[in-house]
Structure formats: structure tokens, C-alpha cells
Amino acid sequence: xxxxxxxxxxxxxxxxxxxxxxxxxxxxxxxxxxxxxxxxxxxxxxxxxxxxxxxxxxxxxxxxxxxxxxxxxxxxxxxxxxxxxxxxxxxxxxxxxxxxxxxxxxxxxxxxxxxxxxxxxxxxxxxxxxxxxxxxxxxxxxxxxxxxxxxxxxxxxxxxxxxxxxxxxxxxxxxxxxxxxxxxxxxxxxxxxxxxxxxxxxxxxxxxxxxxxxxxxxxxxxxxxxxxxxxxxxxxxxxxxxxxxxxxxxxxxxxxxxxxxxxxxxxxxxxxxxxxxxxxxxxxxxxxxxxxxxxxxxxxxxxxxxxxxxxxxxxxxxxxxxxxxxxxxxxxxxxxxxxxxxxxxxxxxxxxxxxxxxxxxxxxxxxxxxxxxxxxxxxxxxxxxxxxxxxxxxxxxxxxxxxxxxxxxxxxxxxxxxxxxxxxxxxxxxxxxxxxxxxxxxxxxxxxxxxxxxxxxxxxxxxxxxxxxxxxxxxxxxxxxxxxxxxxxxxxxxxxxxxxxxxxxxxxxxxxxxxxxxxxxxxxxxxxxxxxxxxxxxxxxxxxxxxxxxxxxxxxxxxxxxxxxxxxxxxxxxxxxxxxxxxxx
Amino acid sequence: xxxxxxxxxxxxxxxxxxxxxxxxxxxxxxxxxxxxxxxxxxxxxxxxxxxxxxxxxxxxxxxxxxxxxxxxxxxxxxxxxxxxxxxxxxxxxxxxxxxxxxxxxxxxxxxxxxxxxxxxxxxxxxxxxxxxxxxxxxxxxxxxxxxxxxxxxxxxxxxxxxxxxxxxxxxxxxxxxxxxxxxxxxxxxxxxxxxxxxxxxxxxxxxxxxxxxxxxxxxxxxxxxxxxxxxxxxxxxxxxxxxxxxxxxxxxxxxxxxxxxxxxxxxxxxxxxxxxxxxxxxxxxxxxxxxxxxxxxxxxxxxxxxxxxxxxxxxxxxxxxxxxxxxxxxxx
Numbered sequence: 001x002x003x004x005x006x007x008x009x010x011x012x013x014x015x016x017x018x019x020x021x022x023x024x025x026x027x028x029x030x031x032x033x034x035x036x037x038x039x040x041x042x043x044x045x046x047x048x049x050x051x052x053x054x055x056x057x058x059x060x061x062x063x064x065x066x067x068x069x070x071x072x073x074x075x076x077x078x079x080x081x082x083x084x085x086x087x088x089x090x091x092x093x094x095x096x097x098x099x100x101x102x103x104x105x106x107x108x109x110x111x112x113x114x115x116x117x118x119x120x121x122x123x124x125x126x127x128x129x130x131x132x133x134x135x136x137x138x139x140x141x142x143x144x145x146x147x148x149x150x151x152x153x154x155x156x157x158x159x160x161x162x163x164x165x166x167x168x169x170x171x172x173x174x175x176x177x178x179x180x181x182x183x184x185x186x187x188x189x190x191x192x193x194x195x196x197x198x199x200x201x202x203x204x205x206x207x208x209x210x211x212x213x214x215x216x217x218x219x220x221x222x223x224x225x226x227x228x229x230x231x232x233x234x235x236x237x238x239x240x241x242x243x244x245x246x247x248x249x250x251x252x253x254x255x256x257x258x259x260x261x262x263x264x265x266x267x268x269x270x271x272x273x274x275x276x277x278x279x280x281x282x283x284x285x286x287x288x289x290x291x292x293x294x295x296x297x298x299x300x301x302x303x304x305x306x307x308x309x310x311x312x313x314x315x316x317x318x319x320x321x322x323x324x325x326x327x328x329x330x331x332x333x334x335x336x337x338x339x340x341x342x343x344x345x346x347x348x349x350x351x352x353x354x355x356x357x358x359x360x361x362x363x364x365x366x367x368x369x370x371x372x373x374x375x376x377x378x379x380x381x382x383x384x385x386x387x388x389x390x391x392x393x394x395x396x397x398x399x400x401x402x403x404x405x406x407x408x409x410x411x412x413x414x415x416x417x418x419x420x421x422x423x424x425x426x427x428x429x430x431x432x433x434x435x436x437x438x439x440x441x442x443x444x445x446x447x448x449x450x451x452x453x454x455x456x457x458x459x460x461x462x463x464x465x466x467x468x469x470x471x472x473x474x475x476x477x478x479x480x481x482x483x484x485x486x487x488x489x490x491x492x493x494x495x496x497x498x499x500x501x502x503x504x505x506x507x508x509x510x511x512x513x514x515x516x517x518x519x520x521x522x523x524x525x526x527x528x529x530x531x532x533x534x535x536x537x538x539x540x541x542x543x544x545x546x547x548x549x550x551x552x553x554x555x556x557x558x559x560x561x562x563x564x565x566x567x568x569x570x571x572x573x574x575x576x577x578x579x580x581x582x583x584x585x
Numbered sequence: 586x587x588x589x590x591x592x593x594x595x596x597x598x599x600x601x602x603x604x605x606x607x608x609x610x611x612x613x614x615x616x617x618x619x620x621x622x623x624x625x626x627x628x629x630x631x632x633x634x635x636x637x638x639x640x641x642x643x644x645x646x647x648x649x650x651x652x653x654x655x656x657x658x659x660x661x662x663x664x665x666x667x668x669x670x671x672x673x674x675x676x677x678x679x680x681x682x683x684x685x686x687x688x689x690x691x692x693x694x695x696x697x698x699x700x701x702x703x704x705x706x707x708x709x710x711x712x713x714x715x716x717x718x719x720x721x722x723x724x725x726x727x728x729x730x731x732x733x734x735x736x737x738x739x740x741x742x743x744x745x746x747x748x749x750x751x752x753x754x755x756x757x758x759x760x761x762x763x764x765x766x767x768x769x770x771x772x773x774x775x776x777x778x779x780x781x782x783x784x785x786x787x788x789x790x791x792x793x794x795x796x797x798x799x800x801x802x803x804x805x806x807x808x809x810x811x812x813x814x815x816x817x818x819x820x821x822x823x824x825x826x827x828x829x830x831x832x833x834x835x836x837x838x839x840x841x842x843x844x845x846x847x848x849x850x851x852x853x854x855x856x857x858x859x860x861x862x863x864x865x866x867x868x869x870x871x872x873x874x875x876x877x878x879x880x881x882x883x884x885x886x887x888x889x890x891x892x893x894x895x896x897x898x899x900x901x902x903x904x905x906x907x908x909x910x911x912x913x914x915x916x917x
Contacts, residue, residue, distance in 0.1 A: 199867025201767035
């Protein structure tokens with residue numbers, strides 16, 4: 001027994017000693033970023049988490065970049081482009097002397113191979129961009145991309161281009177491509193992956209061949225992303241200077257961080273929103289019949305106090321929203337809804353609407369019935385247990401509905417089960433959210449017939465909306481397209497099936513005494529990192545000299561080790577004494 | 586171990602075989618239950634996996650086919666059983682890597698953390714229990730009993746948060762999370778010290794949380810033997826008190842403690858989910874939490890099978906150890 005204990009101790013220590021680590025010198029400038037999400041894979045054809053996109057934003061340069069201010073296409077790997085063939089063909093001219101981080105030339109061959117292979121193998125993250133495209137190499141620095149249909153997203157080509165010389169032998173088919181671990185470290189962005197420890201960190205080192213350094217030495221040697229399962233611990237690490245920036249902390253910590261003179265809090269917005277959705281009845285499962293009446297849906301919309309949610313649950317950090325936000329650029333895509341049509345909180349008016357429409361409480365139990373006096377209106381509200389706010393919102397919703405004589409039964413589901421419930425139509429209302437892409441097309445497509453039983457979680461369709469959707473998809477005149485999108489969102493708003501609650505902020509904070517040059521995307525309201533193309537990384541410079549203060553834990557490290565050793569030694573001595581007592585017997 | 590065939594050893598062998606068969610049947614039950622458990626909920630893993638990604642609906646349907654989710658449950662079940670017997674636990678939905686590789690990479694962190702805590706709490710708790718029992722109703726007994734009970738009755742994640750705030754945030758003596766300094770270049774002794782520095786608080790949390798169990802079981806078990814005749818005989822022989830205690834009382838009192846140690850070791854793999862979350866410790870607990878969020882069915886099935894197998898195995902070990910240590914067992 002005693003020997004076993006000692007062996008176990010040694011074994012557990014043995015398990016704790018495994019090779020790790022990447023060389024790091026004292027003089028290095030290191031940017032440390034904390035986040036609460038882990039990474040599952042760093043393969044840009046397979047992953048989908050926000051944490052993973054951020055690594056790709058840094059590791060890969062794209063053919064065109066997006067302006068920090070408004071996402072407009074600006075030169076990236078391509079220094080210029082020309083349009084021809086009635087807007088169907090774009091010819092991109094690459095910068096001179098482009099190289100991958102391993103020194104191999106980056107040419108038009110790389111671009112064309114990515115576009116065509118991504119299309120043929122249907123790479124998840126690329127397919128919607130390249131599905132109608134065909135790329136042709138003209139010469140080393142010229143690539144011609146032709147779309148089979150008019151595509152308003154062009155000339156934007158924001159897909160991550162992987163190095164052909166590494167990937168071509170691996171990417172034999174879809175399965176082989178997505179199963180590749182992609183830890184070769186060859187990229188074209190400002191920093192490239194050097195080490196990935198799942199559940200802990202991603203270490204990225206400066207890429208001397210990144211075009212944006214303009215031949216100068218990179219001002220930062222290393223970027224380390226560290227994941228925390230405990231957001232409060234992450235906040236503490238920023239306050240202590242162990243981290244330079246953090247992403248995704250609880251709203252309740254914002255006030256504490258704002259009190260620190262060396263910390264800047266950013267409530268970044270890029271179109272993300274949460275909504276209460278009403279079952280529109282377009283799939284098998286039907287809502288309570290009252291919900292099929294537009295008047296009832298309008299009454300419910302008037303009874304929801306969005307301002308209170310923004311104030312009480314978001315501490316004022318979220319933005320107001322009247323209709324759905326379809327893209328990252330809020331100013332561009334969200335239409336103004338006239339004041340007289342807006343659903344501003346007014347429970348008295350909601351009650352009036354229901355009275356006028358004949359939904360009366362005939363039996364005096366506080367719940368209204370259908371106009372024929374039967375079938376009390378009790379809503380099955382689905383609560384998504386994977387979000388922090390769904391529970392509180394469910395409670396608030398119950399109170400708001402009670403005030404207008406509508407009952408609510410709450411049912412909890414995890415995200416996955418909720419998806420199933422929505423597809424089946426077994427619900428009346430739910431609370432969930434979206435973070436849209438830069439281009440509004442995908443978000444708008446979720447309200448079309450083709451997406452029923454998939455992403456159409458409103459279970460609602462509308463013939464005019466459908467028509468306009470197809471129009472905007474091929475409209476190459478930017479202003480005309482904006483007008484069409486605005487009209488679509490007004491139709492969706494007036495149908496009162498999708499009640500946006502607020503524009504949700506992405507909470508971030510950074511130290512102002514270690515690095516400077518953080519850029520918001522989009523301007524004024526956007527986040528400084530984990531944004532659509534994350535321009536901050538190539539613009540950051542250390543404040544004064546040196547990097548963030550590292551923790552002075554060395555002495556305590558020794559003491560901690562000694563304490564454990566003493567405890568173990570004590571345990572051994574106790575068992576030894578026992579045996580020596582045996583000997584003396 | 587046994588050179589001579591003793592009459593009671595046949596009964597003992599039968600007892601052990603019976604226990605082994607029982608363990609095997611339990612494992613089979615777990616295998617089936619595991620499959621049913623994750624499919625009871627009406628769920629669409631692919632749907633939620635891709636929500637918020639710009640993927641055409643047709644492509645999602647293709648992936649459901651690829652993951653075998655459009656097959657009947659029977660077909661899925663037999664595929665799962667066949668795979669499991671080939672020690673193939675499938676491919677994780679999220680990372681697209683073999684589940685087994687994902688699990689193996691997270692095992693060392695958890696075994697190190699929970700293993701160290703289990704050993705320390707067993708040793709310290711048992712010694713504490715012996716002292717408390719031998720010095721019954723003295724200040725030592727009261728201090729040990731109430732002290733360990735205070736920690737035992739706290740939720741471990743809460744105790745962890747208190748230690749984290751006190752020692753890592755306020756005093757800054759220890760790091761706030763993780764297993765090493767992120768991106769450290771340390772190797773050898775420096776790396777070991779870095780890891781010890783990181784493991785200290787989570788291991789302290791779990792050790793304190795488990796102490797009470799061992800102390801109390803040891804204490805009450807010693808009370809049971811302290812009135813036995815053989816102790817009176819030993820004292821009558823003029824043996825010193827410490828010899829009576831260590832040679833005659835403790836070995837007999839340790840039987841239930843051995844069982845407790847074995848059972849607790851069964852939970853070494855799965856027993857620290859909350860504490861791993863508090864200290865951002867990259868082990869199996871954290872892997873489970875991430876898989877549940879998917880839900881990454883193949884990953885969850887693999888993890889649950891592993892956790893169950895560990896508990897079943899160590900319970901079997903406890904039964905066998907008991908059979909060796911306690912000659913009265915064959916009657917059972």
C-alpha cells in the first residue's frame with residue numbers, strides 16, 4: 001500500500017512533466033490576449049468558432065482587405081483590380097514580391113487554386129463566396145475571377161487563402177481537407193501560428209514576410225492568446241497586467257474595469273442582435289392560433305419593454321434596435337422605421353389592440369380567450385439554456401405578457417435541442433440571437449422558403465420579401481441594393497414575427513499602458529479585436545519600451561513547489577515512521 | 586501471491602470472478618445507456634453546429650448524411666457498438682479529429698491534478714482521522730473533525746473561487762489559471778516549477794475538499810476496533826501505546842478507507858469538472874463542458890464511456906482489495 005502510494009505520487013508528477021514550450025527571450029515584445037472560448041481546430045476549412053476566426057484573421061492575409069471604418073473593399077494581397085464583362089469578371093493584380101512566411105513565393109496560382117478547390121470540394125467557410133466563381137491564372141501576379149451570376153459581394157474576396165504548396169498534397173477531397181490539423185505554421189498575415197495547446201493557448205510569431213510591414217521590422221514579436229474557463233479570473237489577470245487585452249467578459253465586470261485608469265472598455269458592435277421570435281406557422285408544428293393574427297403579434301410587440309432590458313440586463317451597454325440587423329455595418333443596412341410605425345413599449349395600447357380585435361378574458365381568470373370564447377392564450381416560450389440572458393428574459397417576458405392578459409409557460413432547452421424544436425415548429429415564442437456577416441445576403445436568406453426547416457427560425461415567409469431577396473442578390477448598384485434591403489426589413493418589421501430586442505455588444509477591454517493603436521471596426525461603434533477582419537494586430541505598437549509587465553511569481557513558484565514537496569515528504573515520513581515502529585516491536 | 590491452496594481461497598476466487606462478471610455487465614449497460622442518453626433529446630447537432638455560418642442548406646443535408654445522422658437509430662446504434670469494440674470512438678464533430686486523440690491529450694492534466702489531490706487528501710485525511718480517534722474528545726479531535734468538515738461541506742468550486750481571489754488576485758502569489766504560463770519557453774526543472782506553481786491552488790482546493798471524508802471514515806472505523814479484545818491483549822503485553830495503535834488498531838481500521846480510496850480514484854478522471862472550470866485547467870472536465878456545448882456526440886460518448894469504465898474498474902479493484910484484506914469476505 002505504501003509503496004503504491006509513492007509510485008502513484010511519482011506517476012502523477014511524471015504526468016505533469018511533458019515537453020512543451022516555444023523559445024522566448026526576455027527582450028521580446030509580447031502581446032497577450034485573454035478570451036473565454038477554446039479552439040477546437042485551427043483549420044480554416046473546418047472550424048467555425050469566433051476564437052478560431054480571430055486566429056485566421058491574423059495568420060492569413062486576404063486578396064482584398066476591409067476598411068476599418070466601414071468594411072469597404074481595400075487593397076490586400078491585391079494592390080488593384082479592374083472590372084469587365086458587365087460586372088461579372090474581376091481581374092486582380094497582386095503586389096510585387098509576395099511571399100509566404102516560409103519564404104515560398106505567393107502567386108496568382110495560390111489564389112486560383114483556393115477559389116477553384118474550395119468550390120469543388122465545398123469548403124464550409126468558403127462555399128457561399130466561391131460557389132459561382134471561377135478563377136484563372138493570367139500570370140504570376142494576375143488572377144481573373146469570373147462569376148456566373150451578377151454578384152454584389154465582388155470585388156470583395158475575403159476568403160482565407162491557404163498555401164497551395166502545403167495544402168495541395170493534403171487536400172485530396174473534402175474529408176481529408178477538414179481533418180488536416182493545419183499546424184504547419186505557414187501563413188501570409190502579420191503573425192503566424194507557432195504553437196497550439198488545446199484548452200490553453202495559441203502562440204503566434206511575427207511573420208517577417210507580411211506585406212503590411214513594408215519591409216520594416218515587426219514592432220511585436222509574439223501574440224499569445226490564452227483561454228480562460230473562468231471569466232472572472234481573466235478579468236483579474238487584465239487588472240494585474242498579466243494580460244494586455246481581454247474579450248468576452250461578463251457585463252457585470254464592466255463598471256469595475258472602467259474604474260481602472262489604465263484600462264479601456266469597449267462595447268463593440270458589428271450588427272449582432274438578440275430577438276424574441278414568434279412561430280410564423282410555416283412548418284408542421286403550429287403556434288397558438290391567436291399568433292396567426294397580425295393584431296395579436298403587434299400587441300405582443302408593444303408589450304415588450306426593450307429599454308428596460310438594455311438598462312437592467314446590459315447596464316446600458318447594448319444599442320436600441322427596431323428591426324432586424326442583417327449585416328455588420330449597422331448604419332448602412334438598418335432602415336429607419338418611422339416613429340408612428342415603431343413598436344415602442346406601450347402596454348395600454350397593446351391591451352386596446354387585443355380588446356378591439358375581440359380577444360377578451362371571458363372567464364375572468366386573467367387570461368384572454370380567442371374571440372369565440374375558447375382556447376385561452378397561453379404561450380409556450382422556449383428558453384435557450386446556453387445563453388446567460390435567456391433565463392432572465394423568459395421571466396421578464398412572462399411579466400410583460402401577464403400585463404396584457406396572455407399566459408406564458410416556460411420550457412428550457414439547450415441550444416441544440418432548441419434548434420430541433422424550432423425546425424419542428426413545437427413552440428410559440430423563443431429568445432435567441434445572431435451575429436450577421438458583413439454582407440446582408442446570408443441573414444436575409446434565413447427568412448426565405450428555401451431555409452424553412454433549416455435556418456428560417458421565424459418559420460415565416462412572405463412572397464414580396466422572397467421577390468426582393470432575389471432582386472438584391474444580383475443588384476450591382478450599391479445604393480439601389482441598400483434600398484431593396486431596407487424595404488425587405490420594413491416588411492419583416494411590420495409582420496411582427498421577429499422582435500429584435502437590442503444590438504448586443506461584444507465586450508472587450510485593453511490596457512492603455514502597454515500597447516497603443518487599437519482600431520475599431522466599424523468606426524466609432526465596433527470592437528477592436530475579434531471583428532470582421534481584425535485590423536488592429538498589424539497597427540499595434542508597444543507604449544514606450546518593452547511589453548506588458550510579466551507576473552513576478554518566480555519566488556512564489558519556488559515556495560509553492562517547496563510546500564508541495566514538504567507535504568509529500570511528510571506523507572512519506574509518516575508511513576516510514578509507522579514501519580520503523582513495527583521494527584522496534 | 587498465494588503459494589498454498591487454502592480452502593477459503595476457492596471461495597475468494599469465486600467472489601472475485603463474480604465481481605468481474607458484474608463489472609462487465611455494468612460496462613455493457615453503460616455502453617447502451619450512453620447511446621440512448623444523448624439521443625433522447627430531440628436534437629439536430631449539425632443544425633446547431635452550423636448556426637451563424639454561411640453554409641447553404643444543401644450542404645448541411647450532405648453533412649448529416651456524412652455523419653450518419655439520417656440513418657435509423659438502429660443502424661446508428663450498431664455502427665456505434667461495432668466501432669466501440671474496435672476501440673474506434675469516432676471523429677469529433679467540432680475538431681474533426683479522432684475522439685480518442687482528443688481525450689488522450691486531456692488525460693494527463695486531469696490525472697495530475699486529481700491524482701495529486703487524491704493522494705494528499707487520503708494520506709493527510711487518514712493520519713488526521715487516526716489522531717482524532719486516538720485522542721478522542723480532546724482539542725485535537727475537535728480541531729481536526731470540525732476543520733475538515735468545514736471544507737468538506739463547502740461546494741468545491743466555491744472554495745476554489747475563495748482561494749483564487751485570496752491567493753491569486755489579492756495577494757498575487759499564484760497565477761489565476763491555466764497549466765503553464767501561456768507560451769512559456771521553460772523546459773526541465775523550470776517548466777516543472779511553473780506547472781507546480783499553476784497546479785498548487787486547484788490541487789489545494791480538491792485536497793481540502795476531500796480531507797473530511799477520509800478523516801471521518803478513519804475516525805469512526807478506529808472507534809469500532811478500539812473496544813476489541815485484541816487491543817486489550819496487546820496493551821496487557823505491555824506494548825507502547827503507539828505500537829498498539831500502529832500495529833494492531835490502524836491496519837484493521839483501514840479496511841473501509843482502502844475501499845474509499847479505490848472508489849475515489851474511480852472519479853479521478855471525471856471528478857473535478859467544476860474546479861477545472863474555476864482554474865481554467867485544461868483537462869477532461871473542461872473537455873466535457875466544451876463537448877456538451879456542441880453537443881459533440883462522439884466526444885461525449887467517448888468521455889462518458891471512459892468515466893464509467895474508470896469508476897467500474899476501481900470499484901472492482903476495491904472489491905478485490907477487500908477480499909484480500911478481510912478474510913470474512915467469502916461469506917458474502
